[in-house]
Amino acid sequence: MMADSLLKNKHLLWRAGFGVGIHQIDDLKNKNIKTLMNELFKEDRFSEITYDTPDPVSVTDYMSSTAPADKKKEMQRINREQNNELNLNFLNSIVNSKEQMREKMAFFWHGHFASRVINPRFNKQLLNTIRKNALGNFKDLLFEVSQSPAMLNFLNNQQNKKDHPNENFAREVMELFTMGRGNYTEKDVREGARAFTGWSYDKEGNFKERKNLHDEDSKTFLGKTGNFDGNDVLNIILEQKATAQFITTKIYKFFVNEKPDQDIVNTLSANFYNSGYDIKKLMTEIFSSTWFYDQKNIGNRIKSPVELMAGIMRILPMHIQNPENLIVYQKLLGQMLLYPPNVAGWPSGKSWIDSSTLMLRLQVPQIWSGLRPLEYSPRQDDDIDMGMKSRETALNKSFKNPNITIDWGRIEQLFANKNCEDYLLLSTQSLDMNSVKNFSDKSIKMNVINLMSTPEYQLM
Structure with a gap:
C-alpha cells in the first residue's frame, strides 16, 4: 500500500535527512516528492567542519617520551577539547545544514568507515574527506579514506612493512569497507597486506608511500598476479561485483529496510556497478522508487541516538547554553560521534534499545524542556573518553541541568491550527491520542512533549 503525500514526505525527510525541520512544516503537506528531493540533494559550495581550539606550540614536544607529565596532560586536554568541538560542529551541521542528504550520507559513511583515534587533526581530515565525497564516487571515497592518517593509524598500517606484513588494514578494507566476508581468501588477505606495505603518513598528516618499506615482489590477489601496490589492490577490489553488492546491501539496510528485498x-547493485560507483545516482534511484514508499518500509527503523537528538533539535527551536552537554547525551545513549565502538561501526536496530537507554530516550524531551532532571550515569567504559579519564569529563552535577531554552511561543504559533502528531510521528495507529492529550494540560507545548515521549517517536 502506498503512503499519502504527507506521510511520504516525512518518510523521505527522515531517511534522506534528519527529520522535519521547523521551517518545513508550513508547506510539507503540499510539496511533491521531486521538489523535496531536489531540496535534500542540493549541494552548496563545500565547507569543512573544523575546530577553533588553538593547537599547542609543538605537538612533538608535548607527545615525546621524554616530555614531562604535565605537558602530556596538557596535550591530552587540548586533544579532548578539539575532538569535542569537532563532534559538536558535526552535530550542528547535521541539525542545521540545508544539505541534509550530504550530511545523512556522511553520517552513514562515518559509521561504515569507522575509525577511532585520539589525534583531532586526523579526525577532522577523515570527517571532511567523508563529507566531501559523501554523494560523489565510491572509488574516490575509498581511495581517500584508505590513504587517510586516521584510518592507517587506527588499522596499524604504519607497522606494515616488507618481510613483516601487518594484515589488519588489508583485512578490514576487504571485510568491512568493500566486499564483505566470503568473497576473498586468507591468501588474498596476506597478499593484499604485502601490497599495502609502506603506506603511511607523516606527522603533519600527509599520506606517504615509504618505498623502502614496500614489498616489491610479485603478488597474487583475487586471481590476478603482478607487482601490486595498494592502489592496484583497491582497483582490483572495485572490479569485483561483490563490492557493489556489499555496499548496496548495506545502504539498503540503512536507508530502506533491515530486511533486504533481494x-x-x-x-540497484548492478546499476551502481555499471555507473562506476556513482553514489548520488544510487540514492536518487532509491528515493525515486515507488517501493521505497511502501508501508512496510515506513516507520520500521529505530532512530539511532544521533538521529533521535537531531530530530528533536530540528523541530524545536532551541538555544543551548552548554552544548558540551550534548556529548554527555551521546555517551549516555550509546552513540558518540567520531567515536565508534570498533572498526565495524555502530550496531543498529534493536541494539539501540536496552534497559539503560530506553527510559532515557523516552525522557529526553522532558529533560530538555526542563520538566525533569537528568538522573543517569554513562555505562562504564574505560575508553569512553579515549583513554583520558578526568574529573572534567565525568558526569557531574553541572550536567543535571542541560540549560536548554526552547521557543515554545513559536511552536504554539506554528501548530495553532494543526495536529502536532501529523508532523511529529510517522504513524499513530497504535497510539491512543486521547490518552496523549489528556496526560497533562491541553497546551500545544505539553502535547508536543508527550508525543516525543512515546515509543512511536523512537521510530522512523
Missing part, C-alpha cells in the same frame, strides 16, 4: 538489491 531482487531490488540486485537491480
